[in-house]
Amino acid sequence: MDWRLTSRPLSIAAAARALEGPGLGGVVVFAGRVRPDREAGGIVVALDYESDRATAERRLAEIAATARRRFGAERVVLWHRVGTVASGDVSVIAGAACGHRDRAFAAARYLIEELKRSVAIWKRAQVRPGRRPRRPPARRAGRSAG
Amino acid sequence: MDSASIRVRLYATAREAVGRAVVELPVPSTGVTAREVVRRLADAWPALAPVLRASRFVRNDRYLTALSVRVRPGDEFAVHPPYGGG
Numbered sequence: 001m002d003w004r005l006t007s008r009p010l011s012i013a014a015a016a017r018a019l020e021g022p023g024l025g026g027v028v029v030f031a032g033r034v035r036p037d038r039e040a041g042g043i044v045v046a047l048d049y050e051s052d053r054a055t056a057e058r059r060l061a062e063i064a065a066t067a068r069r070r071f072g073a074e075r076v077v078l079w080h081r082v083g084t085v086a087s088g089d090v091s092v093i094a095g096a097a098c099g100h101r102d103r104a105f106a107a108a109r110y111l112i113e114e115l116k117r118s119v120a121i122w123k124r125a126q127v128r129p130g131r132r133p134r135r136p137p138a139r140r141a142g143r144s145a146g
Numbered sequence: 147m148d149s150a151s152i153r154v155r156l157y158a159t160a161r162e163a164v165g166r167a168v169v170e171l172p173v174p175s176t177g178v179t180a181r182e183v184v185r186r187l188a189d190a191w192p193a194l195a196p197v198l199r200a201s202r203f204v205r206n207d208r209y210l211t212a213l214s215v216r217v218r219p220g221d222e223f224a225v226h227p228p229y230g231g232g
Contacts (some may be wrong), residue, residue, distance in 0.1 A: 032232050049231070052157060054207040080231055087216055092232050112232065120204075121231030122158035 001068060003060035003078040005051055005121075010090040013077045015077045019097040024074055026104035029095035030112050036087040042127040052120040061113045071107035073098050077110050080121060091123075150175060150219030154187065156194075160201065160225040161195040177218035180210050187225070194225075202226040 002018055012031050019027045037044045064076045075097040085091045094115060096107035115121075151170040161167050178186075180203055180232045188195040204224035205217055208218055217223055 031204065050157065051231075052155070052226065055204055055207050055209070055224075055226075058207070116229065116232040119229060120157070120226055121229055122227065123230045124158070 001061070001064040001076045001078075003057070003064045003076070004045065005053060005056060005060070005080055005082050007081065007083040010079050010081060010093050012090065012093065015079065015093045015095050018077050019075045020063065021075055021097060023099060024097040025099055025103035026053045027095070027097045028079075028101070028104040028108040029093065030108050031090050032092040032112070033090050034085050036088045039125055039127050042129040044087055045128045046084050046126040047123045048084050048126060049080070049082045049091065049121055049123050051080075051082050051122070056120040059119045060115070063111060063119070067096060067107045067111050068074050070099060071103045071110065073103070073107040074108070076111065076114060080115065080119070082121070084126070096131075115134075150189045152183070152217055152219060153222045155222065155224040157224070158184070158227060158230070159227045160194060160197045163197050167185065171223075173219055175219060177216040177221075179213060180205065180215050180217055180223070181213035183217050183223055184213065198225065198229050200228055 012029060015029050034047050060078050064078050067073045067076050073096040077093055077095040079093045081091045092107055094111035096104050098104040099109060151172045154169045154171055156164050156167055172175055204226060206222055216226050
């Protein structure tokens with residue numbers, strides 16, 4: 001079981017590698033990225049994450065152990081960033097490796113939902129005033145096309 | 147009666163309501179209940195009251211399951227507003 005709170009960037013490839021193992025035919029990796037949402041008249045450019053580290057780490061360990069026991073996950077990763085995470089970067093990874101896909105999906109789902117519900121982590125958005133850049137307008141297939 | 151204090155750690159919206167991450171609350175040497183700690187915090191910082199109603203509480207890094215638990219001098223008490231990981 002591999003759980004951590006870290007201020008360093010998270011790698012989806014590293015999570016997938018940590019979930020490799022003989023006989024582990026079902027591997028699911030969920031990664032959450034910071035979205036550039038519109039908020040309060042601006043765009044979210046980053047999220048600042050804080051935690052109560054002692055209680056958060058204990059709960060991460062409990063969640064990982066439960067995923068192993070309940071779903072038979074032989075390998076688990078449950079990683080979360082703390083500090084400032086820029087929009088587009090990965091803030092959380094929850095992954096599980098089991099013999100088959102059904103259990104791996106269930107385990108990964110349990111990991112991320114339980115983390116969000118019960119781990120002492122909070123976030124605050126850094127908002128840059130202004131609008132999100134618009135996409136160029138789509139070309140119309142009307143009069144000019146015929 | 148001797149008195150001492152407990153340290154209260156405040157996170158996220160609780161910290162913003164108070165303007166500080168840590169406050170000290172004087173308590174008698176026999177301690178007080180967690181319910182009394184919460185009441186004193188709400189009295190001292192009215193803006194904190196609605197946050198407290200939605201929060202979980204931690205004593206010495208362990209979640210409290212009842213507000214009847216006593217908090218004694220030297221203990222650390224933490225206010226956890228609703229979580230927002232992910």
